[in-house]
Amino acid sequence: MEGTGTEALITYELRGPVALIGLNRPDKRNAISDRVIEAFAEAVRRAETEARAAVIHGHGKHFCAGLDLGEHVTKTPIQGVRGSRRWHEVFAMIERGTIPYVAALHGAVVGGGLELAASTHIRVADATTFFALPEGQRGIFVGGGGAVRIARLMGAARMGDLMLTGRVATAEEGERWGLVQYLAPAGGALDRALELANIAASNAELSNYAILNALPRIQDMSSEDGLFVESIMSALTSATPEAAERLRAFLEKRARPLDIPKGVAHG
Ligand code: 1HE
Structure with missing residues (x-):
């Protein structure tokens, strides 16, 4: 269940030239359901029209635990394909849009959460951040663009290792592997991301x-x-x-x- 629907699954705030987009399903570790991806797409569309840069962050203890596995388990293969293609569309709005996006990462950046982060242009990880791709263990495969974007960032060999072994990587490893460009102290990713987004927003x-x-x-x-x-x-x-x-x-x-x-x- 996603809650009663009274609380926003995605928060949106315009802070000067920067849009702040927050994944807001902390009880489910910000897992991305069909409703979340549509609310997220609407926030991205809005940011494109009124901001000059955007920051994506997660409310609660974690950035994002990836695909909503509870919802996914009931899907037929063709529904799975449609879901994956929709993620591709929405993440492409970020990656090949008109404004830069900065991801502020903390806690779990797992599966589809890492795919989302990989579609942004600058990634900041705080000291609590960890990365994993447990698709192999879940019996599925990446479907949110990770096979292209994550593999390009850290290399297909490292990505294959994470998917095969369920290895969990630290923020420092993520930085060494090219997954993130900046490290921040625990709790410091959002401030740093906002700072970087404001700088990028001031460009032509x-x-x-x-x-x-x-x-x-x-x-x-x-x-x-x-x-x-x-x-x-x-x-x-x-x-x-x-x-x-x-x-x-x-x-x-x-x-x-x-x-x-x-x-x-x-x-
Ligand atoms: C979820 C999800 C989820 C948590 N879908 N409900 N992603 C994963 O395989 C990661 C699965 N999640 C975890 O490993 C852990 O939740 C975390 C390490 C991220 C966080 O641990 P923790 O101890 O803080 O939380 P928790 O107790 O494990 O979870 C809290 C609740 O969130 C619990 O529900 P509850 O009803 O028992 O309270 C969990 O079931 C729920 N929850 N993660 C649904 N992902 C387009 S293809 C992309 C493919 C993928 O993303 S595969 C990777 C999926």
Whole structure:
């Protein structure tokens, strides 16, 4: 059961330019049911129209325990295919949308929860985060895009190991394997994610669009095609009034300086 329906399965809040989207089914560890995925799709659609970046997080002790296994057990194979294809559509709205998404991870990031996180552009894991792909043990397979996205992030060999053995990986391992770009102290993922989302939100919108949509596609192209598309995107982004103003701001010393880490020797 998903509760009485009076509480929102997904919370949504606009904090300045950043939309905050929260998985809100903590009693079921934010497991993703059909109703959750539709509520989530609506939140993503809304963020696309009114925010310049978004953060996805989970309420309660865990980010997300993946597919709702209680609901899945009653499905026929064709219903399973339709469900999987719907997850693909919704996660593609994130991955190839027009605004950057940051995932704030804590606790369980398991199965479909990791597939969701893998469709975002920046992932922050706090010290309580753990990753697992127990599909082998459950007698199923990934269905939310993980075979493509998770495998590309950490490599098919590591992913296969997690699926075959049920191995649970720590936040540090996730960072080493390329699953997450940032580590945060326990309870600190959301603040860090918001900080990063605000920075990304301040970029030129067309640059962000190119980063989200051209960069990953170029990885699937031949080098020649990739270099060609890069030039076109470079010219297109440079031709906007926003780029002209930002370039002028740098030359007139009005731009925010690079945040160079302390300890880096530079003259
Ligand atoms: C669930 C789910 C779920 C918890 N679907 N109900 N995902 C999994 O195989 C992970 C399954 N979950 C777990 O291993 C654990 O719940 C956690 C490690 C994530 C969290 O442990 P814990 O001790 O905090 O919680 P809990 O006591 O195990 O669970 C609390 C309740 O949430 C309990 O229900 P209750 O009615 O007994 O209170 C659990 O049954 C329920 N719950 N996870 C349904 N996933 C598109 S393909 C994607 C394929 C996958 O995602 S496969 C991986 C599925």
